[in-house]
Amino acid sequence: MLFLKRNQKRNQKKKPKESVLTIRENVTSMWFYHFALDGKPICGTSDLTMPTNVPVDAWGWVSDHIHERYCPECTKRYNKMNIG
Numbered sequence: 001m002l003f004l005k006r007n008q009k010r011n012q013k014k015k016p017k018e019s020v021l022t023i024r025e026n027v028t029s030m031w032f033y034h035f036a037l038d039g040k041p042i043c044g045t046s047d048l049t050m051p052t053n054v055p056v057d058a059w060g061w062v063s064d065h066i067h068e069r070y071c072p073e074c075t076k077r078y079n080k081m082n083i084g
Contacts, residue, residue, distance in 0.1 A: 020038060031068045035059070
């Protein structure tokens with residue numbers, strides 16, 4: 001019976017992992033943001049990025065004191081994805 005349970009677990013189909021859209025910050029330039037799927041910028045930049053707590057719906061918002069900047073290529077690719 002134990003052998004059967006182990007084989008059943010191995011043979012179960014795994015659900016495909018859903019991609020998660022997040023915002024990441026470029027580590028070489030403060031306040032420059034990229035959209036990312038599964039932690040990789042969608043623009044394909046080779047620049048290092050780090051996770052942020054910025055929500056996806058805040059994309060494009062610019063404050064008076066920080067003057068955030070957003071990757072134009074990420075914006076183009078996001079708009080082509082028809083998300084939301």
